[in-house]
Structure formats: structure tokens, C-alpha cells
């Protein structure tokens with residue numbers, strides 16, 4: 066079997082932890098597998114390097130930032146290879162370039178365009194364990210590029226696909242994907258399996274175990290992903306095609322605290338008004354999440370939406386330029402979004418009703434609702450966020 070392992074920053078945070086990773090990689094090797102390992106920078110390293118650059122300017126050139134940040138992953142790749150060699154294993158450490166990873170020109174947020182896996186394949190044929198520095202590639206001109214924060218996950222998935230690996234194991238300090246945040250609900254259970262689509266909802270909603278882009282890519286290229294802990298021997302969670310797993314109604318409940326609500330009252334209801342408002346927000350690169358518009362009365366309608374906390378003030382300023390078209394505005398930073406996620410909703414009715422009933426039983430007012438095929442989201446007062454999570458977790462019997 067050919068396996069790709071990816072170790073995140075905390076898993077390689079110091080030399081003892083790199084030693085621990087060495088043991089894991091050696092074990093996979095002893096079991097007879099071909100192993101390709103992708104590593105992150107040691108935890109805190111990328112931020113430290115960013116800090117150094119910001120000592121000189123708040124706007125360092127992105128090309129130089131890529132040169133700087135890509136070094137973090139090279140350090141860990143080299144150290145892991147040295148450690149494996151010291152234990153008698155044949156290993157080789159490669160940069161993104163040596164691993165054949167070519168990206169577009171978008172420095173600090175590059176997309177992988179192609180991978181030439183020849184060098185890795187040859188090294189595997191020679192019996193080597195291959196260690197690849199994550200998070201990086203080169204553009205057509207040969208300049209180093211990086212793939213955006215958390216990008217080593219993406220390196221691992223892309224390499225797994227191009228090598229046709231049997232599976233891709235992403236190691237971090239958590240042992241898988243949980244039904245909800247165990248810090249909020251201690252009865253949260255680890256999931257054995259979850260579908261790509263559910264995982265995408267959970268990660269974009271704030272469960273930060275896997276980088277979103279890497280899950281999207283895994284789905285597109287059908288890479289079998291495992292989320293595991295490098296600190297335990299637990300099974301982890303398999304993220305795969307929906308058809309390959311047992312049908313469950315609801316997989317997880319997520320709390321997103323990074324939400325602020327904007328309500329526009331008495332908006333003149335004419336063609337083009339929504340386009341104007343949301344184009345303004347888009348131009349300012351403000352990410353709008355939930356959008357709700359009511360039926361209008363006497364030519365006036367109400368429009369509500371949410372934005373990230375950090376964009377709240379900006380959104381406010383922009384909306385004030387619409388004064389002539391809007392009777393009143395209301396902004397609330399003290400809201401959160403709770404979401405119920407599960408592929409089972411596609412074929413079962415009543416999931417949303419259960420969510421609303423649970424809110425009612427706890428006397429929590431729902432301010433906004435939005436739904437998709439596999440998700441019900443509700444905006445509520447932030448002080449009830451954790452209560453809502455625990456109540457919903459119980460209502461869908463996720464602790465069972």
C-alpha cells in the first residue's frame with residue numbers, strides 16, 4: 066500500500082515530537098507500506114517568521130514572504146529525514162519544487178496547477194521514505210510560492226492524488242472529527258466516518274481540523290482522507306464519499322461565533338437594489354453569509370444578512386451610503402450561528418422542525434434561518450450559543 070501521512074505544526078512542534086513522528090513513519094514502513102510524508106512548519110514558526118517581516122514593514126512583498134515562509138516546512142522536512150536516517154531508514158527530504166509541485170503566480174495564496182511525481186516515484190522505487198516540505202511549490206518562473214495558511218493539508222491531498230496513493234492520513238493534535246466541539250459539550254462523540262460534503266460544512270463553520278480547500282480537492286479527486294492524532298493510536302475519522310457509509314440523519318452541530326447581523330428596514334423595493342447593496346459589500350471584499358429578504362409591503366421590504374465580526378464596522382459605513390433608499394438600520398454584533406449538519410436531511414423530513422422545537426423549548430429566539438440540502442443554520446443571541454449546541458446535540462441523540 067502507498068500511504069501519504071501529513072503532520073501538522075503541533076505534531077512536529079519540537080525535536081521530541083519529531084522523534085514521535087519518526088516512530089509512526091517507521092511503523093508504517095515496517096508494516097510494509099511505501100510512505101510519503103508531508104510536514105508543516107513547527108508550531109508557531111510561520112507566525113514567528115511573519116512577525117520578523119512585519120518588524121520592517123506592514124506590507125512586505127508577497128514574493129519575499131513566500132521565500133521566507135516556505136523555509137519553515139523545509140526545516141521540519143530535513144529534520145524528519147535526518148531523524149529517520151539516524152534510525153537506519155533510507156529517507157530523502159524534498160522541497161515543493163523537488164516534489165514537482167507547480168502553482169500559479171498568486172504569491173502567498175497560490176493554487177496548485179500540476180504535479181510531476183516522477184522524482185517521488187523514483188525515490189520510492191529506490192526504497193526511500195520520501196519527506197516533502199508542505200505548503201509550497203514554484204510558479205512557472207521558478208519562484209517559490211506558498212498555498213495559503215494551513216496549506217500543507219492541500220499539499221498532502223494533491224500529492225496523494227497524483228501518486229494514486231491508497232489513503233491520505235492527516236495527523237494533528239485531535240483524534241478526529243467530533244459531533245460537536247467537546248469543549249462545549251463533553252458528551253461529543255468522535256465520528257468513524259463523515260462525507261466530504263458534511264466535512265466541508267463543518268470546517269467552513271468553524272471546526273478547524275482540516276483546511277477547507279484540501280477537503281474540496283479530496284472530494285474532487287476522490288482521495289480517501291483520515292483525520293487522526295499523532296499523539297494516540299485511536300482510529301480517527303474517515304472522510305469519504307457519501308455512498309460508502311452508513312446513513313445517519315445528523316452528523317454534527319457547529320457554533321460559529323464570528324458573526325454580526327445587519328438588518329435594513331424599509332428598503333425601497335425596486336429592481337436592482339439588492340444588486341447595489343451586495344455589490345458594494347463585494348467590492349469591499351466583505352464576506353456576506355446569510356441573506357434574508359421579506360415580501361414587501363407598500364413598496365418597502367426588510368433585508369437582513371450576516372458578516373464576519375471584523376467586517377462589522379465596514380459594513381455599517383457602507384450601508385450608511387444607502388440612507389436615501391433605507392428607512393432604518395440595525396446592527397448587532399452579539400449574535401452567533403448554530404448549524405445542524407447531516408446528509409440524512411436529504412431524505413428525511415423533520416430535521417429542521419426538531420431544531421426549531423429545541424430552540425423553542427429553551428426559550429431561545431431565532432433571528433434568522435437558512436437551509437441547504439444538508440444543513441439548517443440559525444442566527445441567535447450569542448449568549449445562548451453554547452446552550453443551543455448542547456440542547457441540539459441531545460435532541461438529535463448525538464451522544465448515543
Ligand code: ASP
Pocket residue numbers: 073074105106111112137199200213214215216217218
Ligand atoms: N505552516 C503553514 C501555516 O502555519 C502551513 C501549514 O501548517 O499547513 O499556515
Ligand code: MG
Pocket residue numbers: 073074105215218
Ligand atoms: Mg494545519
